[in-house]
Amino acid sequence: DAGITQSPRHKVTETGTPVTLRCHQTENHRYMYWYRQDPGHGLRLIHYSYGVKDTDKGEVSDGYSVSRSKTEDFLLTLESATSSQTSVYFCAISAQGGQPQHFGDGTRLSIL
Amino acid sequence: DQQVKQNSPSLSVQEGRISILNCDYTNSMFDYFLWYKKYPAEGPTFLISISSIKDKNEDGRFTVFLNKSAKHLSLHIVPSQPGDSAVYFCAASPSGTYKYIFGTGTRLKVLA
Numbered sequence: 001d002a003g004i005t006q007s008p009r010h011k012v013t014e015t016g017t018p019v020t021l022r023c024h025q026t027e028n029h030r031y032m033y034w035y036r037q038d039p040g041h042g043l044r045l046i047h048y049s050y051g052v053k054d055t056d057k058g059e060v061s062d063g064y065s066v067s068r069s070k071t072e073d074f075l076l077t078l079e080s081a082t083s084s085q086t087s088v089y090f091c092a093i094s095a096q097g098g099q100p101q102h103f104g105d106g107t108r109l110s111i112l
Numbered sequence: 113d114q115q116v117k118q119n120s121p122s123l124s125v126q127e128g129r130i131s132i133l134n135c136d137y138t139n140s141m142f143d144y145f146l147w148y149k150k151y152p153a154e155g156p157t158f159l160i161s162i163s164s165i166k167d168k169n170e171d172g173r174f175t176v177f178l179n180k181s182a183k184h185l186s187l188h189i190v191p192s193q194p195g196d197s198a199v200y201f202c203a204a205s206p207s208g209t210y211k212y213i214f215g216t217g218t219r220l221k222v223l224a
Contacts, residue, residue: 004155031210042116042201042214043156050210058211090155097210100146103155 004104012110019078023091031094032074036087081111118215131189135202142204147187150199192222
């Protein structure tokens with residue numbers, strides 16, 4: 001299994017609070033991704049990174065920011081969480097663009 | 113606007129028989145396609161991929177077929193086993209990008 005750790009695995013928080021999710025990899029892969037999974041939508045890309053300090057938006061990036069200061073860590077931040085951001089969040093990594101992405105086990109986030 | 117569609121939310125198959133999961137796409141710029149399997153409370157696991165220059169790719173019990181003119185791909189699992197029971201996602205990647213567009217998933221149940 002690819003060495004990907006997501007933390008926390010579960011979180012419940014209130015509307016308006018900031019939330020940061022962490023993805024840590026031990027594979028030294030260049031590319032990292034954040035997705036959210038919602039019923040009826042499959043997985044949708046939020047942001048991705050193609051190197052340290054190099055990030056770009058995905059299809060559902062509004063309300064989210066990311067940072068990558070080290071190869072191994074990719075952080076996803078909800079500056080002011082809303083109930084619509086209740087979801088399961090997955091981190092993925094790939095060695096090169098175009099190669100299959102490998103996923104972590106997800107973070108279940110509930111915003112009340 | 114769903115660019116990758118899995119029109120069957122669920123499928124039941126007897127153990128030992130063939131499972132066929134289907135996926136349609138609308139964007140002719142997609143040139144790389146993948147199938148992922150997902151168990152509950154785990155991240156998606158990469159199964160098999162195919163490039164648009166091929167029309168078939170096999171890996172053990174899993175075969176992916178690509179029909180570019182129909183913008184259709186399918187995953188065949190032969191023989192199906194109870195451990196194959198999971199949600200299957202197809203994904204497509206546009207040429208020149210590292211982003212995947214996922215379908216909404218098909219839940220496969222293999223009956224013993």
